[in-house]
Amino acid sequence: MNIKIDQLEKSYKKKKALYPLSLSLNTGIYGLLGPNGAGKSTLMNILATVEKPTHGKVMVDNQEIWQIEKIYKSKLGYLPQTFGMMPELTGREFLMYIASLKGISSKEAANNIQSLLQQVNLTEVADNALHSYSGGMKQRIGICQALLNRPSFLLLDEPTVGLDPDERIHFKHLILKQAEHSTVLLSTHIVSDVEALATHIIVMKHGRVLATGKVNELKQAVKGMIWKVPNKSHSSLSYPHIIGSNHMNNDGFEETKVISFVSPSPQAIPVEATLEDVYLYNIHKDKLSTDNSNINNNLNGQDGWIG
Numbered sequence: 001m002n003i004k005i006d007q008l009e010k011s012y013k014k015k016k017a018l019y020p021l022s023l024s025l026n027t028g029i030y031g032l033l034g035p036n037g038a039g040k041s042t043l044m045n046i047l048a049t050v051e052k053p054t055h056g057k058v059m060v061d062n063q064e065i066w067q068i069e070k071i072y073k074s075k076l077g078y079l080p081q082t083f084g085m086m087p088e089l090t091g092r093e094f095l096m097y098i099a100s101l102k103g104i105s106s107k108e109a110a111n112n113i114q115s116l117l118q119q120v121n122l123t124e125v126a127d128n129a130l131h132s133y134s135g136g137m138k139q140r141i142g143i144c145q146a147l148l149n150r151p152s153f154l155l156l157d158e159p160t161v162g163l164d165p166d167e168r169i170h171f172k173h174l175i176l177k178q179a180e181h182s183t184v185l186l187s188t189h190i191v192s193d194v195e196a197l198a199t200h201i202i203v204m205k206h207g208r209v210l211a212t213g214k215v216n217e218l219k220q221a222v223k224g225m226i227w228k229v230p231n232k233s234h235s236s237l238s239y240p241h242i243i244g245s246n247h248m249n250n251d252g253f254e255e256t257k258v259i260s261f262v263s264p265s266p267q268a269i270p271v272e273a274t275l276e277d278v279y280l281y282n283i284h285k286d287k288l289s290t291d292n293s294n295i296n297n298n299l300n301g302q303d304g305w306i307g
């Protein structure tokens with residue numbers, strides 16, 4: 001399935017949530033990364049036909065989605081950031097109810113539900129009422145409802161919220177399997193959620209796409225700009241820089257990742273970029289000016305902090 005997002009814009013009264021935005025998505029997993037308020041959910045809601053854009057259009061295999069809304073919805077799976085459940089229903093009953101809304105026959109639904117419940121490890125509690133489920137269990141039911149119709153286009157808005165590390169691993173396997181034959185757009189502000197999952201990344205901030213491309217291409221774009229700096233050996237850095245995460249090295253000393261066009265200190269060691277570096281660079285790159293007014297700021301260890 002090819003999804004073409006063409007000059008999409010969204011305003012809420014005076015608030016601009018999306019500036020004109022164009023993207024093309026094909027089979028594979030697209031990680032949509034951005035801080036709070038970047039416009040990720042707004043984009044998701046428009047793609048899910050829950051909201052209409054102010055301007056622009058979305059084409060699926062060359063057809064406008066609102067003109068083929070029924071067919072499009074039958075191919076769509078959507079996990080919104082929050083979704084209503086009927087607490088008195090069991091997990092299985094709730095999924096049967098959603099399946100009926102999606103027009104799936106009860107026989108097909110029963111089979112799909114059984115298989116999905118197994119894949120998210122909920123078979124044992126499938127006949128318990130939803131009000132007895134933990135947050136992570138509810139989230140897994142949400143993932144099941146999005147996959148019920150075997151979607152060709154799957155939209156997942158912050159899908160790993162509430163999942164424990166074990167459940168995250170199960171979730172990743174499930175999505176990797178799904179992406180063999182469909183387009184998956186997964187929105188999150190947690191970079192590690194998409195680290196081993198996404199083939200393509202879209203970085204958004206303030207309603208704009210700041211960067212898009214394959215993970216390796218985006219890493220290539222920051223090559224030579226990522227440094228490791230020992231925390232304790234000095235307290236100041238030269239040149240405008242972005243502070244990344246802190247790590248303990250093999251000798252037990254803390255090191256900090258620093259993003260800078262040039263070596264920010266004599267002790268800085270160049271290192272390979274991670275997806276987190278790519279994200280921080282794109283979110284804060286406007287601050288990496290050559291203006292030296294910001295030099296000699298102390299390391300404070302806060303991710304994404306600008307020097």
Ligand SMILES: Nc1ncnc2c1ncn2[C@@H]1O[C@H](COP(=O)(O)OP(=O)(O)OP(=O)(O)O)[C@@H](O)[C@H]1O
Pocket residue numbers: 012015016017034035036037038039040041042043081189
């Ligand atoms: N219904 C609405 N009415 C007014 N403003 C809205 C509405 N929905 C979203 N916004 C605004 O649009 C901007 C983008 O919001 P959106 O929820 O799409 O961001 P997000 O990237 O999903 O953030 P988060 O990670 O916090 O969910 C924000 O400034 C938000 O306040």
